[in-house]
Amino acid sequence: MIYETDTNRVLLYDNAAWVMVADTDQPPGLQHIHSGSFSGVTEYIPSSDVFSSDFDHYLVKLTIDSFSGTGQVYVQMRNSGGNAASNYRYAGYQSYSDSVIVSAVTGSGATTNGFLAHSLDYDVTEHDGYGVTMDVMNPNRAIYTTASCLSMNAINAQFYARYLYQKHSANTAYTNLRVNAVSLTSITGNIKVYGYRN
Numbered sequence: 001m002i003y004e005t006d007t008n009r010v011l012l013y014d015n016a017a018w019v020m021v022a023d024t025d026q027p028p029g030l031q032h033i034h035s036g037s038f039s040g041v042t043e044y045i046p047s048s049d050v051f052s053s054d055f056d057h058y059l060v061k062l063t064i065d066s067f068s069g070t071g072q073v074y075v076q077m078r079n080s081g082g083n084a085a086s087n088y089r090y091a092g093y094q095s096y097s098d099s100v101i102v103s104a105v106t107g108s109g110a111t112t113n114g115f116l117a118h119s120l121d122y123d124v125t126e127h128d129g130y131g132v133t134m135d136v137m138n139p140n141r142a143i144y145t146t147a148s149c150l151s152m153n154a155i156n157a158q159f160y161a162r163y164l165y166q167k168h169s170a171n172t173a174y175t176n177l178r179v180n181a182v183s184l185t186s187i188t189g190n191i192k193v194y195g196y197r198n
Helices: none
Strands: 002-004 009-013 018-023 030-041 057-079 088-096 102-111 115-120 130-137 145-155 158-168 176-196
Touching: 088 115, 115 158
Parallel strands: 115 145
Antiparallel strands: 002 009, 009 018, 030 176, 057 115, 057 130, 057 176, 088 102, 088 158, 130 145, 145 158
């Protein structure tokens, strides 16, 4: 095993070739980009850009601690021109906590509501504290942005596990995102964004 001082890499010889074990300049894994919290708002936009050409793919962790009203929470792409407010499409499925039923979730039209994160029901207080995991692919490249989303939702006093695969049908490079509460009076929570190192 060696450490190359000119490349800052750790290499291991496997009897045939030198194989990289670690790159201390660009170690594999996730790089933290942004952490933010919001309280009693209808939207949250990070104060500085979270998407750049440094990464192709991103991990977004969104938590809604509490909310008021009845409605949904969405994540939209954003750049210097404002929010990407159209051409979102999604498909997936959801399962019910008190039933074996699995149903389809689709949005075949050019909806303006962004990548779906939550559907929320205000009258079930124990449903506060939602977590959403989103993998966002190619947001800063001038190709279609896609995302996969896993979340637990509450609709009409019923828990749903929701899995969605989503696409924004515009060849645009985005630099930021927007957490948008639709029809809800307010949301409180936090968000973290990480980049997958290339």
